[in-house]
């Protein structure tokens with residue numbers, strides 16, 4: 001089981017509980033420094049100043065935040081054709097809270113039985129179930145020894161892997177140099193917001209010539225707590241290095257924060273390769289579409305060096321609204337960008353996801369494989385841009401976007417955009433839309449496979465190209481996850 | 492083992508099976524023949540539990556149980572196998588994964604542990620030989636891009652893997668070349684024993700040269716209009732269906 005996101009405690013209803021927990025002797029024992037508590041609700045320069053101070057940030061970091069904030073104030077929340085986003089009151093959000101566990105329930109009996117059922121199906125051990133559901137646990141995941149070994153191994157290779165806050169203090173030069181270099185705060189509304197108020201996140205640096213010997217997952221990051229709703233990740237792969245990075249969790253994470261706006265920046269230097277895999281399964285809301293996370297993420301990598309490669313793989317099953325386009329700027333000659341995605345929407349979920357491949361380098365190549373699966377009353381859109389600049393000779397792109405529909409109340413939409421300024425580019429685009437047929441399900445039934453498992457099989461077959469790109473242990477979980485997300489959607 | 496009594500079934504309110512009565516005993520082979528559209532595939536589907544058809548009357552008992560009460564997957568797990576007239580393609584799902592899932596579902600139903608990887612591979616190898624099917628087929632996705640004949644062979648392969656008690660083969664012989672026909676028939680014969688039974692739906696006497704039936708039935712407009720021994724098939728081959736149509 002891999003998970004990274006710790007559950008925070010920021011909502012209004014939680015205020016009281018939060019106070020109780022902080023005023024006690026912090027009986028859940030994660031953090032020793034419990035003297036910090038949360039800031040009041042709202043967003044203004046004072047709040048950002050306090051936030052930065054609480055995090056004991058250097059002056060330049062505060063400057064960055066304020067610049068972003070001032071820019072954000074000039075921006076408007078974008079409107080999208082295929083997403084219906086309720087009004088978000090940014091003054092009603094707490095932008096900083098003490099790192100602590102959300103303790104919502106005394107025992108698992110109090111938790112939504114459906115959620116527990118899902119945990120069981122995913123085969124999550126009991127202690128982890130409690131953790132994920134926000135039940136009080138005593139010795140939480142004490143994998144300190146694992147983490148220590150992990151850290152030692154990384155240190156031997158000179159790999160830096162720590163929280164973003166830590167990096168700001170320990171590696172300010174790297175952070176200053178690269179933060180915002182791929183996703184500037186001016187990029188979009190949510191990027192600006194994140195840049196102003198980001199809580200924490202991960203930082204990773206792979207030195208020249210180093211092949212990271214294990215899959216990096218934030219699960220193993222020390223002080224991984226409280227990355228929260230405005231997460232920020234910066235990953236730098238220096239010349240000739242390789243890293244595979246895992247983010248996310250297959251278990252449905254509950255979070256009282258409705259709005260999530262993360263930023264991920266990747267920099268790949270000459271001959272470097274970065275594989276970034278995500279499983280996103282934030283709470284999607286109930287069957288009527290109530291609750292659920294709004295997930296607005298800006299993920300972008302730059303293949304800065306020649307022959308570099310960035311590969312995004314994502315399995316998106318969660319959140320009420322998902323808005324994200326992991327993208328690659330292919331600056332280096334012969335650089336490669338890849339995007340493999342499965343996005344499932346069910347009930348009232350909405351997803352608008354896809355990728356952008358910006359070709360600047362000569363002979364740069366990109367592949368986009370997007371598999372959308374829509375069920376219930378959901379809306380699932382693919383939005384992709386392939387852009388080839390004037391001097392980029394010999395560019396190739398292959399895009400395939402498939403949509404699979406379960407039922408007839410859901411929608412699948414495809415918006416491919418092409419901007420090609422160079423005649424030598426070869427761009428291919430394929431798109432299909434299909435339905436799971438009653439005949440396919442009956443065929444499975446006839447072989448003794450019930451409808452739920454039949455859908456699981458068919459879905460996993462459909463998404464195989466993408467699932468195959470995931471690291472092994474992730475792939476197995478992702479398969480189960482796809483099936484579970486669609487349970488009951490074909491009757 | 493199978494007792495069908497006055498079975499009626501409809502689709503979209505249109506009655507297609509209009510009172511079918513048929514009794515199949517262990518060890519028997521029954522051939523069902525009849526003109527296009529007479530309801531043969533419908534009968535097979537209803538027995539296998541396809542829900543697009545509505546059972547409007549009659550009863551079916553299978554091994555002493557009310558078959559019509561069971562969902563399709565449970566019927567399969569209890570040993571009913573349908574060789575489809577038109578096997579469907581399931582892209583991306585490998586035959587190996589499909590078969591393994593099917594076998595494990597069956598085993599789970601019987602309270603058995605999942606099959607070990609080595610036993611499964613052994614079983615695959617053994618059964619592939621029976622139907623002379625090559626790994627190039629079983630390594631692919633279920634029926635995807637298979638030729639018509641390959642799909643039919645694949646049905647028999649699956650039958651061999653699942654070892655059903657009652658196999659219903661819906662025109663498994665159509666589209667097969669002479670060699671394939673022999674292979675399929677041999678496959679069926681090898682799996683035949685005193686405890687299981689087979690219903691073969693076919694248009695051609697030539698299959699029945701290989702799989703010799705104990706009974707031949709003619710289905711016409713949703714009714715069995717004639718039942719007899721294997722000689723009936725020869726008679727039909729010679730005379731066609733018109734004489735029966737006139738009688739009814």
Ligand SMILES: Nc1ncnc2c1ncn2[C@@H]1O[C@H](COP(=O)(O)OP(=O)(O)OP(=O)(O)O)[C@@H](O)[C@H]1O
Pocket residue numbers: 502503507525526527528529530531532533534543576
């Ligand atoms: N899904 C369906 N919707 C409407 N009518 C159907 C459906 N399936 C079967 N029928 C009708 O039921 C009748 C019997 O069809 P069935 O497929 O059982 O015939 P058959 O005896 O198997 O014919 P063939 O020898 O051509 O395979 C036909 O008139 C057919 O059009």
Ligand SMILES: [Mg+2]
Pocket residue numbers: 531532533576661662
């Ligand atoms: Mg038929």
